[in-house]
Amino acid sequence: MALVELHRVVKEFPGARRGDPVHRAVDGVDLSVEQGEIFAIIGYSGAGKSTLVRLVNALEPVTSGSVVVDGVDVTTLSERALRELRQGIGMVFQQFNLMESRTVWGNLAFPLTVAGVAKGEQQKRISELLHFVGLADKAHAHVADLSGGQKQRVGIARALATNPRLLLADEATSALDPETTRDVLDLLAKVNRELGTTILLITHEMDAVRRIAHRVAVMEKGRVVETGPVLDVFADPQHAVTRRFVGTVVDDLPPDEVLAALRATHRGRFVRLAFRDPAVRQSDAFAALLRHDVSFELVYGGIEEIQGSSFGNLTLALTGDDAAIDAALAEIGTTVPWTEVAR
Numbered sequence: 430m431a432l433v434e435l436h437r438v439v440k441e442f443p444g445a446r447r448g449d450p451v452h453r454a455v456d457g458v459d460l461s462v463e464q465g466e467i468f469a470i471i472g473y474s475g476a477g478k479s480t481l482v483r484l485v486n487a488l489e490p491v492t493s494g495s496v497v498v499d500g501v502d503v504t505t506l507s508e509r510a511l512r513e514l515r516q517g518i519g520m521v522f523q524q525f526n527l528m529e530s531r532t533v534w535g536n537l538a539f540p541l542t543v544a545g546v547a548k549g550e551q552q553k554r555i556s557e558l559l560h561f562v563g564l565a566d567k568a569h570a571h572v573a574d575l576s577g578g579q580k581q582r583v584g585i586a587r588a589l590a591t592n593p594r595l596l597l598a599d600e601a602t603s604a605l606d607p608e609t610t611r612d613v614l615d616l617l618a619k620v621n622r623e624l625g626t627t628i629l630l631i632t633h634e635m636d637a638v639r640r641i642a643h644r645v646a647v648m649e650k651g652r653v654v655e656t657g658p659v660l661d662v663f664a665d666p667q668h669a670v671t672r673r674f675v676g677t678v679v680d681d682l683p684p685d686e687v688l689a690a691l692r693a694t695h696r697g698r699f700v701r702l703a704f705r706d707p708a709v710r711q712s713d714a715f716a717a718l719l720r721h722d723v724s725f726e727l728v729y730g731g732i733e734e735i736q737g738s739s740f741g742n743l744t745l746a747l748t749g750d751d752a753a754i755d756a757a758l759a760e761i762g763t764t765v766p767w768t769e770v771a772r
């Protein structure tokens with residue numbers, strides 16, 4: 430069942446000066462986030478990701494279209510109903526947005542007090558939360574004395590304080606170093622796995638997507654240009670922007686100029702084999718080439734493991750009798766998709 434459903438959502442902002450044209454930050458987005466999944470939205474700066482998040486928790490009104498969260502169209506709610514809705518949505522921010530001069534405890538007590546949770550109950554909840562995020566020994570530390578990673582753990586604990594069904598993580602790891610980023614992503618995956626919280630992960634880092642997301646939508650200029658299960662998008666990105674993002678993580682496709690340079694130094698027909706099915710072995714493809722007396726050289730490629738499945742592209746230079754190459758490729762093609770990139 431969908432927890433968040435966006436239908437033809439448009440958000441326009443007025444131009445900076447009077448007479449300037451309106452700016453369409455979100456341009457007709459359809460999106461559906463299923464209960465229990467980690468859904469990533471990736472895009473470059475200015476693509477409209479943060480605006481989209483602000484529409485989901487109704488911090489901004491839509492220009493047109495509908496935003497349905499947990500069965501309720503948020504575009505029609507009163508201020509009071511909106512406050513209730515937001516209690517069911519946790520937010521995690523890039524810059525943590527914590528009260529720096531207060532203790533960790535104080536930061537976690539705040540949303541509980543706002544939600545009307547009694548003092549005794551607060552104690553129990555805060556202690557649970559701190560254990561969950563691995564900061565049980567930091568309850569009385571001042572936030573200002575914590576590292577970035579620890580601050581983000583507090584941010585996540587605070588977002589979880591009132592047991593939200595939906596967590597919006599807007600560039601939650603963008604201010605962190607790579608190692609801390611991995612720890613925080615692991616924590617978000619644990620939140621999803623152990624608490625069943627649905628997570629909408631906004632990011633410009635494809636590595637974050639590949640590590641924890643189940644599905645991904647790629648945004649460019651206010652539009653969703655591609656969406657699908659993470660493995661499918663990595664294995665076969667359709668849109669140029671998606672290919673650029675995938676290329677930041679998986680370097681298995683030679684850019685055109687590299688391909689041209691390889692062409693100049695290698696003989697033969699260039700064929701790219703796409704390994705997408707973990708059950709298919711590379712050695713079977715190589716054995717087929719050898720059986721047909723086709724020589725091959727690996728000129729570019731890489732096999733990556735993503736969420737337990739291996740995939741990647743290998744570009745080979747094949748030399749030998751043309752008919753033999755065709756016969757070998759016909760055999761290989763029954764299990765491994767291939768394309769001839771140059772001959």
Ligand SMILES: Nc1ncnc2c1ncn2[C@@H]1O[C@H](COP(=O)(O)OP(=O)(O)OP(=O)(O)O)[C@@H](O)[C@H]1O
Nearest residue numbers: 442443452454472473474475476477478479480481
């Ligand atoms: N309140 C606003 N008034 C006018 N324009 C805005 C406003 N908020 C966002 N925009 C514009 O909308 C576009 C999308 O911005 P948004 O912040 O949603 O992008 P983003 O993908 O989240 O990028 P970033 O990661 O840089 O925040 C940008 O061109 C931005 O300048």
